Amino acid sequence: MATFFIPLVPVLFLSLLSTAISCSDSDRTALLDFKAGLSEPYLGIFSSWTGTNCCSNWYGVNCDPTNGRVADITLRGESEDPIFVRSGRNSGLMSGKLSSSICKLDRLTNLVVADWKQITGPIPECITTSLPALRIVDLPGNRLTGPIPSSIGKLSHLTVLNLADNQLTGKIPASLTSMSDLKHLDLTNNQISGLIPSDFGNLKMLSRALMARNQISGSIPSSIGNMNRLADLDLAGNQLCGSIPSNLGSVPVLSSLYLDDNKLTGNIPPKLLQSKGLGMLNLSKNALEGEIPDVFDSKSYFMILDLSYNKLSGKVPHSLSSAAYVGHLDLSHNHLCGTIPTGPPYDQFEATSFVSNACLCGFPLSKCE
Numbered sequence: 001m002a003t004f005f006i007p008l009v010p011v012l013f014l015s016l017l018s019t020a021i022s023c024s025d026s027d028r029t030a031l032l033d034f035k036a037g038l039s040e041p042y043l044g045i046f047s048s049w050t051g052t053n054c055c056s057n058w059y060g061v062n063c064d065p066t067n068g069r070v071a072d073i074t075l076r077g078e079s080e081d082p083i084f085v086r087s088g089r090n091s092g093l094m095s096g097k098l099s100s101s102i103c104k105l106d107r108l109t110n111l112v113v114a115d116w117k118q119i120t121g122p123i124p125e126c127i128t129t130s131l132p133a134l135r136i137v138d139l140p141g142n143r144l145t146g147p148i149p150s151s152i153g154k155l156s157h158l159t160v161l162n163l164a165d166n167q168l169t170g171k172i173p174a175s176l177t178s179m180s181d182l183k184h185l186d187l188t189n190n191q192i193s194g195l196i197p198s199d200f201g202n203l204k205m206l207s208r209a210l211m212a213r214n215q216i217s218g219s220i221p222s223s224i225g226n227m228n229r230l231a232d233l234d235l236a237g238n239q240l241c242g243s244i245p246s247n248l249g250s251v252p253v254l255s256s257l258y259l260d261d262n263k264l265t266g267n268i269p270p271k272l273l274q275s276k277g278l279g280m281l282n283l284s285k286n287a288l289e290g291e292i293p294d295v296f297d298s299k300s301y302f303m304i305l306d307l308s309y310n311k312l313s314g315k316v317p318h319s320l321s322s323a324a325y326v327g328h329l330d331l332s333h334n335h336l337c338g339t340i341p342t343g344p345p346y347d348q349f350e351a352t353s354f355v356s357n358a359c360l361c362g363f364p365l366s367k368c369e
């Protein structure tokens with residue numbers, strides 16, 4: 001008899017759940033207004049947004065089972081979801097705008113509307129005041145325009161802000177640095193300009209700060225040196241000037257640093273090259289000068305060490321010979337001179353790693369005279 005009852009338990013549980021959770025009228029109305037602002041012609045995901053219970057079988061909508069309020073909207077345009085497989089497409093398309101009616105979903109914690117390519121218009125400013133429970137705002141890969149809402153810092157529980165690959169303009173809002181729970185910030189590939197706020201280092205929980213390919217100017221704030229959890233910093237492809245703050249080398253868990261394709265000047269801080277755990281460093285295409293600090297040791301472990309296209313002078317650093325590993329080295333297009341050291345890791349690299357310098361010689365370039 002016991003074995004007969006076991007399969008019934010989940011069935012009973014599910015039916016209890018589906019009667020217990022039924023969505024509030026105001027949430028349903030807000031979702032239908034949100035749907036009305038968008039058009040998704042290929043997959044038909046919004047055709048599931050019918051009937052009274054938005055907590056049950058509305059594609060991408062999930063409710064908090066304790067109160068039947070909408071907690072989660074997750075609409076991804078690139079997904080392994082069966083709805084994509086059935087339609088024979090691996091990527092979706094959606095146009096229209098993000099209606100400010102979502103601001104009526106005042107228990108929303110996750111807002112994910114990602115990779116639909118043609119959603120235009122602004123990020124509704126009201127999310128910052130009306131949706132205080134938001135933890136994840138994930139809106140990459142659309143065509144959103146206008147600024148990041150200036151009051152974004154009011155979202156004090158936000159852990160993820162991903163707005164990459166849109167057409168956002170304006171500055172990084174000053175209020176952003178008050179988001180004390182923020183772990184992941186991705187503004188990559190927009191048209192954001194202005195400065196990085198000088199108190200950026202206040203983002204104590206931040207582990208990934210990705211802001212490549214914008215028009216950010218000014219210098220890299222030295223407060224970033226105080227970020228104890230920062231693992232990945234990508235500021236490549238901006239207009240940053242001034243020197244690299246030496247205390248970036250004190251960020252304890254920094255593992256990747258991309259500052260390539262900016263207008264940085266001054267010397268490479270020795271502390272940065274000595275930073276343990278820094279495995280990917282790209283400083284290519286700046287105006288860095290002086291010698292390459294000869295400070296590598298047996299704990300140096302670089303998957304990427306790209307210092308190409310700068311104004312570095314002096315010798316190739318001998319100490320790199322003691323590095324545990326160097327996977328990719330590029331010192332080309334600088335003003336270096338002298339003999340390329342022999343032995344590992346130098347003997348693994350091709351001439352392209354060293355070409356276009358002042359007077360480098362020895363393998364893999366031509367023999368020294």
Ligand SMILES: *[C@@H]1O[C@H](CO)[C@@H](O)[C@H](O)[C@H]1NC(C)=O
Nearest residue numbers: 260261282284285304306328
């Ligand atoms: C380093 O950055 C430059 C300039 O943005 C880029 O062309 C190059 O491919 C990068 N190097 C590596 C190894 O990724």
